[in-house]
Amino acid sequence: MCPTAIRRLILVPLAAASLLLAACAPHPREWKTPNMTALAPRLQPLFEKTKTVCFGRFMVDVPASASVVWGSTGVPLGVTVYHDGVEEVKGLAQKFIDELKSEQAIYLNNIPLLISVDDIRQPEGKIVTGYDGFEAIGLLKISGYFRMNSDGFIIDARPLEEQKDEVIADIQSMARRLRQRADDEAPAEPGNCLERAFLPDSPDDEKNHPGEFISIGFRLKEFPDAHLSIEVRPTPRDPERASLKAQWKRMKEPLTPEVDEVFAKVKYFRESPRHIRDWTTGYEVLMRAPDEKGVHSFHDFELRFTGVPNDPFKPYASVQLQTGVGNNAAGSTKASLTDEEAIAVWDRITSTIRVRPTSLKPVESTDTGPRLPLGELAATGRTCPQTGWWEHDAPGPTGDSRRRHFRAGERMPHTVAIGEPSIWQKLKGERPSYRTATVWKLVSYDDAPSVADVIAQPTSIAQNALPDALSNDATNTRHEAGHGVGDQSNKKG
Known part of the structure; x- marks a missing residue:
């Protein structure tokens, strides 16, 4: 087995997702990990000035000089914002229409894939609906193209044909609620922070935004080879199997002498549970991959929480830090951070990830009178x-x-x-x-279910309409926001 293949065996499972979340306290204190590593003198200027970045329903503090790179977003439909991109979005809309007109659905008497183009007044834009592929057997692709002052934005969905009207209504609702947001703004109302935008929650939502997916990355200006990424997504159906502890245990099972030899050279700093306030217990693995032929030694840290089903404030979450990153591949260059420095940067940033405080009011209960009879x-x-x-x-x-x-x-x-x-x-x-x-x-009349009794919520129209990148559990980022070594730098459109 070649070194590159061995390297992938080690890295790919770790390069899964990214983010954490935690405390619901309105003013959470900084969370500490056991034996938190102090900042070395070389790192102290890096954290003298920090900035708070709002992503989804969460916040994190990073060095003020760090660049922010947004990846895939689904809240629950896919949203892409184009800064000063009104004309660009118009062009993409026309391109999509032309593509649908030029292709035919072979199972529907070779009619064009284009179904409809609806002009929208508020906000200004249009919604394009077509069949998703030439076989046209019930799956649609619907995209809304809109203007938001100087910015343009696109909302994408891939629903079943019978969900067409409901998905179009969802797209219109999201388009009306979406508003521009300054990079340093953290709104106090319930909703999701997106790139340069904010989507307030809708009081008419059937439930609290199922299927939310947010990925974001940070690049340290002073240490450009150090990439930290955060990702939140719904809790998987089998949380235990998706846990980092279980995955790491499977990885370390004996494979081949060649792979076992590589694992024997891995340097471990931490491999233990990580608990953050009232957040569910997660698992943390901090290690350094060894030098290989053509691959430099690099740090690969991950913290993963499997989350609580149907709780948007406690979703599946993963945070990852890699060093030695060049051309979106860890180990392509020599790591600029020492072991102690990498751990200190990791501790400092991950300890600040938190739920964004909001003025959310609980749903008013009408359950104040005598109990209704069973069978209601x-x-x-x-x-x-x-x-x-x-x-x-x-x-x-x-x-x-x-x-x-x-x-x-x-x-x-x-x-x-x-x-x-x-x-x-x-x-x-x-x-x-x-x-x-x-x-x-x-x-x-039993009370709310305990953790052991939690029952998965039904697949909603929004989940069925998740963009391909989410339904396939792939990051597929529009920018090089990257989770792990497989990051791609995709251009808009």
Whole structure:
């Protein structure tokens, strides 16, 4: 096995995701790791001036000289902002329209892939809808192109055909709420910080923004080979298997003598649980990869939290720091930070990641009177009249749990049904899903579920409409924001 292949075996699993989150206190103190490394004299000027960067629902303090590089965003639909890019966005809209017109759907009597172009007044723009691919078997691609003062922005979705109207409504809602944001602004209202923009939460959301995905990177001006990246995404279905501890354990299992020899040369600084306030316990691995032929030794630090299902303030989160990065590959150049300096930089930055304080008010409960009798019914769209466990009896196999816990005042959601696949979908190993209205029945007054009883929420229209980069668990960043050695520097459009 060649050194490059061995290097990939070591790095790829570590280069997964990025970010942390933690305390919900309005004014959290700096979080400390055990035996936090002090700043060496060479690093002290680096942290004399810092800046707070808002990303998604979170914040982090980094050196004032650090550059910020945004990666993929889905809140829950994909949003890309183009600074002073009104004309650029118009050009991309026309290019998309021309491409859809020029291609045909072979399973729909060779009609053009373009379905519709809708002009929007508020905000100014248009929404383009077309079939996603020449086979055209029920999957659409819908993109909204809008103007926001001097900036342009695009909202992308890939929904099922029966979700078309709902997704277009979601795009219009997001477009109306999106506003420009200064780089140093951290809004006090609930919502998501994006690149040069802020998306306030909608009071009409069926639930609290499922499927949120944010990735961001930082480059230290004084140490340009040091790249730190942060990523948050929904908690995976199998959190334990996705944990860094489990992944690292699998990696260290005996493979081949060649790989085992490389692992024997790895220098470990930390490999232990990491707890940050009331955040769920995560796992931290700090190591330095050895020199190989054509590859310099470099630091590879990762901190990962598997999160709490359906909690946007405690999602899956991963933070990663690598040194010796050149041309988006760790080890391409010699690391400019010593071991102690790399650990000190890591400790200083990760200790500041936190939930952004907001003026969020809890949902007002209507559950103040006598309990409603078991068997009470509530249809999709109705406000939940009684805190407790509810079940639906939708026909056919479903993609979500039939039994869920709701609090009084929440809106009763749709359910996700699994349809019969077409021949093409069977060949690809896919099964279609769609949202459907249902009637929920109150079956228990039990309190909210414990961690062990948490039930996965249904796949929402927004999740079905996630951009390709999110649905495939790939970073696919528009900029070189990069998580890990596989970062790509993709140009806009």
